[in-house]
Amino acid sequence: MTALPDPTFLDDVAAFFHTLQDTITSGLESIEKDHAAQSGSMAAQFEEDSWNSSESSIISGGGGRTRIIQNGSLFEKGGVNVSDVVGTFPSDFASTMPGNSPHFRASGISLVIHPFHPLVPTVHANFRFIARLSAPEKGAALESLWFGGGADLTPYYLFEEDAKHFHSTWRDACQRHSNVADYAEMKEHCDRYFYLKHREESRGIGGIFYDYRQENPQALFEFTKDAGGSFLESYEPIVRRRMHEDYSREQKEFQLWRRGRYVEFNLIYDRGTLFGLKTGGRIESILMSLPMHVMWKYDYRPEPGSPEARLIDVLKRPVDW
Numbered sequence: 001m002t003a004l005p006d007p008t009f010l011d012d013v014a015a016f017f018h019t020l021q022d023t024i025t026s027g028l029e030s031i032e033k034d035h036a037a038q039s040g041s042m043a044a045q046f047e048e049d050s051w052n053s054s055e056s057s058i059i060s061g062g063g064g065r066t067r068i069i070q071n072g073s074l075f076e077k078g079g080v081n082v083s084d085v086v087g088t089f090p091s092d093f094a095s096t097m098p099g100n101s102p103h104f105r106a107s108g109i110s111l112v113i114h115p116f117h118p119l120v121p122t123v124h125a126n127f128r129f130i131a132r133l134s135a136p137e138k139g140a141a142l143e144s145l146w147f148g149g150g151a152d153l154t155p156y157y158l159f160e161e162d163a164k165h166f167h168s169t170w171r172d173a174c175q176r177h178s179n180v181a182d183y184a185e186m187k188e189h190c191d192r193y194f195y196l197k198h199r200e201e202s203r204g205i206g207g208i209f210y211d212y213r214q215e216n217p218q219a220l221f222e223f224t225k226d227a228g229g230s231f232l233e234s235y236e237p238i239v240r241r242r243m244h245e246d247y248s249r250e251q252k253e254f255q256l257w258r259r260g261r262y263v264e265f266n267l268i269y270d271r272g273t274l275f276g277l278k279t280g281g282r283i284e285s286i287l288m289s290l291p292m293h294v295m296w297k298y299d300y301r302p303e304p305g306s307p308e309a310r311l312i313d314v315l316k317r318p319v320d321w
Helices: 008-039 160-175 183-193 217-229 231-242 249-268 271-278 283-289 307-316
Strands: 047-052 059-070 075-088 103-115 122-133 142-154 206-213
Touching: 008 059, 008 075, 008 103, 008 122, 008 217, 008 231, 047 283, 059 283, 075 283, 103 231, 103 283, 122 217, 142 160, 142 183, 142 217, 142 231, 160 183, 160 206, 160 217, 160 231, 183 206, 217 231, 271 283
Parallel strands: none
Antiparallel strands: 047 059, 059 075, 075 103, 103 122, 122 142, 142 206
16 A cells, blocks of 8 residues: 555645535536526525534534535535544444544535436535544544545436446546546446345446545545546536426426435435434535435336336346446
8 A cells, every 4th residue: 555645635635625516516506507597497506504513522623515506497406515524433433444543534525416307317426535543633644544436327217328428427537547446346336336225226327436445545636536527527418418308297206206216325325424424424414415305105116118117127237338
């Protein structure tokens, strides 16, 4: 493993996550504004809610910026959050991660966007680091450091060109950093991670996912910067291609039913959600990933041969896009 960098390296990474939040929220607001202008409705904007460590007994320093968009012309609910905190893990939770010191610094960006339009997919992305420190202070010496993150797409109706575009964007980002990023490995990791065991199906059509990556921190940071910067490229063309298409009441209802799977995954399996809850994180920020409206039907089964059934088939058997 490469030698650990100076603690100021973490300041640079955290600063990047804050800048990336500005870039992504600005890009999403531009899409929302264009949709509203063409549909004759009001555009929503991201509202910022800043918070600090005083809200947690485990986090002793730092804070974050939660940015939420709700009830938009296109975006029904979405959040793009950044945080940079230090604290001390509970002993039982500390044992589940690499390293020995209970003291940590964690910083990252996490986003989930739930469009109102059922032909526009939900999207999720996050990029982060966690460092074990000699003391719960930002300038303390590093004892271990790892990066994680990724992005995945959750469509309600499957369009092959959209799936190929999303995956090709992340494939290209990985190829630019082949010394630390293997697309095939990260895609497989994503398919394996975003899987609902109790449903025997994937949450969506995947993307890339990596976690606990400790080798060559500088190279991993360069990849994380490139991957984070690729988010709008991966998602915006899909949104603009679908956001003005007509849809039916039945399609909207199917979207609400599929959102139930999203909720199930986030509350049962998602590591980011569990990390936030275990470390006494801010509950509104942690659960911003949940959709505003959702539906569960008893034993619902799509009509065989329908577009809805085709989506389910792909979710049960991941495709190499």
